[in-house]
Amino acid sequence: MDSVREFCRDDICQVAHLWLRVFHRSAARTAKPLEDYFRQIFFDNPWADEGLPSLVYEEPGRGITGFLGVIPRRMVFNGRRIRVAVASQLMVDGRAGAYPAAQLMRRLFAGPQDLAFSDGANDFSERLWRACGGDVAMLYSLQWTRILRPILYARSLVRARGGWHYALAADALSPVCHALDALLARTGPGSRWLPDCGDCTIVDDPADQGLYAQMRELAAGRRLQPGDDFESFRWLLRRAGEKKMYGDLRRAMVLGPGGEVLGWYLCYVKRGAAAQVLQFGARPRAVQKVLNCLLYRARQEGAVAISGELEPRYTRDLAASRCDFGWAGCAVVAHSRDPELLNAIHRGDAFVSRLEGEWWARFSDRGWVQAEPEGEAPAEAVSRSEAPLPINIP
């Protein structure tokens, strides 16, 4: 019997509860906001494509024990529109064993899409993706980080270690950290590396249409590029704006001294935390300038560091701006039957930002667990990540 079938609207309640059990060990009885979000992301998105459904694994007598979300997207490869299946929220009940995840992945890869893609694969799902014949896009899996306030950044790392004693110590040291960072910014060697806008102007909150036009123009030079129409792009921006895990979404256009557009950025900023770049783009000889404006504004708004997914063409500029590179924790993974398409990704000839995968979705936000379980949560439903990562497998 085939245990994998298409995800339908009637399954949403079961899948939302599975998600809460797997990622939050919660047996909450109500999950209405989460159900609404599943509906919005997997059924009411603007790319709805009957041929690229999300998948569930169902067992007789036990209901749905596995899920693999698919967000259909459109991209353009070598001038041709292609179908993309963005994989998201792979999860399997711990009691279901090793077979559901394997079946779900095989079914996904057998689909009619030109490209299957995810930017949220943890170690386990990355191994699963590879075992199924998929690739890891090494370049796009790298993350760049620029420290903006070194002492406060160190404090944020201590705080992030968890435990009340770390938080207490970090909070107690906060005034001292602020003072030391201020001192470093004025007198230390770090003062030479403070980001500066120079002769550029930052225009906050540009119209969606303007951002869309810039993104289209800049991505046009790549073999693989987003294929969203304006309405889809706007929907995506709205959903990304709802994500609060990393703070508020800032959007800006950067203008040169003559008022010409040099580039743009979309970035989440939260005071005292590392800002997270959702997307940034710049004209070929203006990358450094746009980057400087981005760093400057993030620092001005209280970010202690700033991070983003590597855009391979900007590597030199990022390095020149004293950014460090490291493994992001979640890999960007891809699968295609077209070797040319994969080749474009591996060569960095793709405009793939966090807006093209599933990173923008707010599944990892806090607040989904509304009611605490009565009694113990099921021990078998184990997420192997400390933070709720999008993909989880046994």
Added chain:
Amino acid sequence: MKEQLRKFITDNFLFGRPSGLSDDDSLQDAGIIDSTGVLELVTYIEETYGIQVLDSELLPENLDSINRLAGFLERKVAASGTGSLAPQPA
């Protein structure tokens, strides 16, 4: 064939360590294979024996012990009509 399957399992999932695995032991219950292991095992038997495993055949009943694997392979070959379980040339 069973020895060949055992060798693959030992080499790939147990790093060559002898495990005392019997032909009927569940690979999953023994903690030898997880989801990734299932896919690696399927790729191995598809490439080695020239068969195609359907999604609907990806079940513990077919793959979860050496005996079940051997039985599954024999049924697949019989159904294909080739009548041979000789490993495919690399």
